Amino acid sequence: MSKRFKLIEEFLINFLKEETFKTGLSGAVVGLSGGIDSAVVAVLAKKAFNDRLLCVMMPSHYSSSSSIDDAKELAEKFGLKYEIASISELLRAYSENQNSTNLRIGNFSARMRMSILFDISARERALVLGTSNKSELLLGYGTLFGDLASAINPIGDLYKSEIFEFAEYLGVNDAIINKPPSADLWEGQSDEEDLGYTYAQLDRALKAYVENRLSRDEMIEHGFEDELVDLIINRIYQNQFKRKPPIIAKLTSRTIGHDFLYPRDIKL
Secondary structure, three states: HHHHHHHHHHHHHHHHHHHHHOOOOEEEEEOOOHHHHHHHHHHHHHHHHHHHHHEEEEOOOOOOOOHHHHHHHHHHHOOOOOEOOOOOOHHHHOOOOOOOOOHHHHHHHHHHHHHHHEEEHHHHOOOOEEEHHHHHHOOOOOOOOOOOOOOOOOOOOHHHHHHHHHHHHHHHHEEEEEOOOOOOOOOOOOOHHHOOOHHHHHHHHHHHHOOOOOOHHHHOOOOOHHHHHHHHHHHHHOHHHHHHHOOOOOOOOOOOOOEEOOOOOOOO
């Protein structure tokens, strides 16, 4: 297993360097939440960019105290340069008269954090790194133009259960690895409670459907619960729009996203 993760580590470090340097930039910015996904990305980015990496902690009054403590502990262990940009006042200023639900507050918080990250990236002349794993991307478990936004994403092809193993290999703090997965968007929020299943259960089903291409009926025959199978299939298709750029109505012979498809690193 360690040999596999060593190869993944080397590949992702090179990926980060190549995809960043080809844009003419030389550094990266990542939101460091105290969660396992951002921790893995931060450790990889430190190896790729050294002091040209800036981590940004963006707590709100809804954040648990352990989140920023865990993020600071990780920063100290790996020598991560960081700054803190609280979103509490921004969040209060907007939401206090909105009669918002937890979901709306969570989505708005995620989008404010991403706005701050992109603003800081402009100041630093750096790229914003994504921290969404494959499980979240497939299930649409994220906020469009919030935590799902980034310039490049090194972990989007790793399932959540693989992230836990990879984090252990990279030496991420035990406090981060062992705590229940949570976007920490409101008090007591739990990813797995929101989804209704553990990530271990979800990833087994996702791999069967996506990687092994089993049909719904074949998955049932293999012993997966009907409810779990229907959940992942419905979420994959319902959230396809979150995995693609906005669709442009085609009016001309060459439309962006349809038949004007130059690669991002094309050179004149």
